[in-house]
Amino acid sequence: xIKVDIYNYEAxxxxxxxxxxxxxxxxxxxxxxxxxxxxxxxxxDMADVLEFELPKENLEFEGKEALLEPVFKNGIDKDNxxxxxxxxxEGLLSEVExxxxxxxxxxxxxxxxxxxxxxxxxxxxxxxxYENKNTLLKKKGLVLGMFxxxxxxxxxxxLVFFAVNWNMYQNVPQKYASRSLDENNFQQIKFADEQHKxxxxxxxxxxxxAQENIxxxxxxTNKKGLKTTRILKIERLNPVPKLDNNYLAYITMExxxxxxxxxxxxxxxxxxxxxxxxxxxxxxEHDHYAHTASKVNVHDRYKPVTNALSNFTKLPVSYQxxxxxxxxxxxxxxxxxxxxxxxxxx
Amino acid sequence: xxxxxxxxxxADYADNIYRFVLKHxxxxxxxxxxxxxxxxxxxxxxxxIDGQKVKSYLFTTAYNRLIDVVRKEKFQxxxxxxxxxxxxxxxxNMDLQSILxxxxxQLPAIQKTVILLRDYEGYDYSExxxxxxxxxxxxxxxxxxxxxxxxxxxxxxxxxxxx
Numbered sequence: 001x002i003k004v005d006i007y008n009y010e011a012x013x014x015x016x017x018x019x020x021x022x023x024x025x026x027x028x029x030x031x032x033x034x035x036x037x038x039x040x041x042x043x044x045d046m047a048d049v050l051e052f053e054l055p056k057e058n059l060e061f062e063g064k065e066a067l068l069e070p071v072f073k074n075g076i077d078k079d080n081x082x083x084x085x086x087x088x089x090e091g092l093l094s095e096v097e098x099x100x101x102x103x104x105x106x107x108x109x110x111x112x113x114x115x116x117x118x119x120x121x122x123x124x125x126x127x128x129x130y131e132n133k134n135t136l137l138k139k140k141g142l143v144l145g146m147f148x149x150x151x152x153x154x155x156x157x158x159l160v161f162f163a164v165n166w167n168m169y170q171n172v173p174q175k176y177a178s179r180s181l182d183e184n185n186f187q188q189i190k191f192a193d194e195q196h197k198x199x200x201x202x203x204x205x206x207x208x209x210a211q212e213n214i215x216x217x218x219x220x221t222n223k224k225g226l227k228t229t230r231i232l233k234i235e236r237l238n239p240v241p242k243l244d245n246n247y248l249a250y251i252t253m254e255x256x257x258x259x260x261x262x263x264x265x266x267x268x269x270x271x272x273x274x275x276x277x278x279x280x281x282x283x284x285e286h287d288h289y290a291h292t293a294s295k296v297n298v299h300d301r302y303k304p305v306t307n308a309l310s311n312f313t314k315l316p317v318s319y320q321x322x323x324x325x326x327x328x329x330x331x332x333x334x335x336x337x338x339x340x341x342x343x344x345x346x
Numbered sequence: 347x348x349x350x351x352x353x354x355x356x357a358d359y360a361d362n363i364y365r366f367v368l369k370h371x372x373x374x375x376x377x378x379x380x381x382x383x384x385x386x387x388x389x390x391x392x393x394x395i396d397g398q399k400v401k402s403y404l405f406t407t408a409y410n411r412l413i414d415v416v417r418k419e420k421f422q423x424x425x426x427x428x429x430x431x432x433x434x435x436x437x438x439n440m441d442l443q444s445i446l447x448x449x450x451x452q453l454p455a456i457q458k459t460v461i462l463l464r465d466y467e468g469y470d471y472s473e474x475x476x477x478x479x480x481x482x483x484x485x486x487x488x489x490x491x492x493x494x495x496x497x498x499x500x501x502x503x504x505x506x507x508x509x
Binding site (some may be wrong): 082083086089090115116117119120121122123124125126128129130132133135136137138139 | 349352353356357360361362364365368378381382385389442443446447450461462465466467489490493494496497500501
């Protein structure tokens with residue numbers, strides 16, 4: 001039920017006049033007006049207002065013709081001849097319609113108007129040109145895109161490097177605490193792992209003429225085509241665990257040594273590199289080496305990997321380890337101009 | 347659209363769009379900005395644009411940008427903005443194209459647009475409709491009205507010359 005007051009009675013009264021109030025609400029409204037004569041006086045004329053209508057005017061839009069789409073179905077007359085002339089200039093008329101138009105214009109002296117319409121064809125001023133076209137041109141491929149691609153390749157290679165080679169080379173070399181070569185071309189590999197600590201494999205590297213069959217097996221051929229012989233010899237340092245031939249085979253197969261064809265091939269940049277040669281006490285106890293022992297510390301054991309990667313990518317690749325930081329072991333991998341760094345707590 | 351197609355579009359249509367826009371704005375800097383914006387937008391959407399239809403896409407983009415400049419930035423074509431060298435010559439020294447170009451400026455913008463697209467670029471009514479977002483019949487009406495107005499101006503010029 002509505003609640004009528006002095007602020008809303010007019011709105012309800014309009015609803016009442018328009019028949020939008022139900023009987024109950026109407027009764028509420030009329031009761032209010034009975035008790036509020038001043039309000040009742042205000043709404044007396046409202047019924048007249050509702051019936052008020054604006055007087056109709058006979059205004060007409062005279063340009064309706066101009067709004068219509070030009071059509072050429074009807075005949076030509078003075079009212080539509082200009083549409084026909086424009087249609088002709090626009091190429092919208094058939095041959096028959098054009099002939100019909102020509103006849104009409106001749107008959108009514110409209111040749112000049114016809115020629116004017118045919119002249120109304122704007123020509124671009126070709127001397128007006130956009131002078132900064134070069135700034136709009138785009139280069140093929142983006143520098144950023146190339147960088148991203150390079151980065152992607154580098155990231156993949158780095159992943160391969162770390163995932164595969166890290167495990168391969170990280171674990172195995174730990175068995176070899178050092179590799180040494182004496183002046184008689186005997187190489188010593190010392191083991192660092194607990195099981196074989198103190199043991200050493202001594203290899204004699206020598207090159208022999210192909211015709212001579214003095215070498216012990218296995219025989220290999222180096223890159224230069226020369227037959228080479230690897231003479232393996234096991235020496236034991238004290239104290240040493242037992243080291244048998246099976247273990248030797250195991251070492252050789254799982255972690256093949258670089259091609260031991262000759263001295264030069266073994267220690268090149270394409271292979272394990274070394275930077276430091278110093279006398280060592282390791283061999284002194286051993287009569288065979290006591291007088292000439294020297295030690296070659298394997299410094300960059302990832303050289304074969306970085307070289308292979310460099311050959312593959314045609315970019316300089318390097319891998320460095322740094323232990324200068326007392327708390328961390330820092331490894332830095334660089335491919336081209338992009339480098340990755342890995343910090344591992346010691 | 348490939349990079350090559352885009353660059354070809356720059357070479358082929360940058361001038362056309364520039365002329366079209368300049369005819370409306372009468373301001374070299376504003377017209378250059380519209381051309382720049384147009385190609386920038388097209389470049390950003392190049393993946394979705396058919397290289398064969400790039401001209402139409404460029405004109406549509408330029409037209410919309412033109413409308414933006416005129417409406418949103420309330421660009422007024424006042425004397426201070428006109429970079430054109432207006433013909434100071436008497437009418438009798440003007441050729442037909444010059445008179446038509448002067449007359450063109452007296453047309454409402456939409457009539458001017460459709461006539462320029464029709465005469466400069468040779469678009470048909472349907473293509474103009476696509477560019478200006480008008481029905482083909484509306485385009486036709488605007489072109490007819492514009493032509494009538496141009497003809498009236500030519501007639502009045504002739505009347506001046508005959509005096």
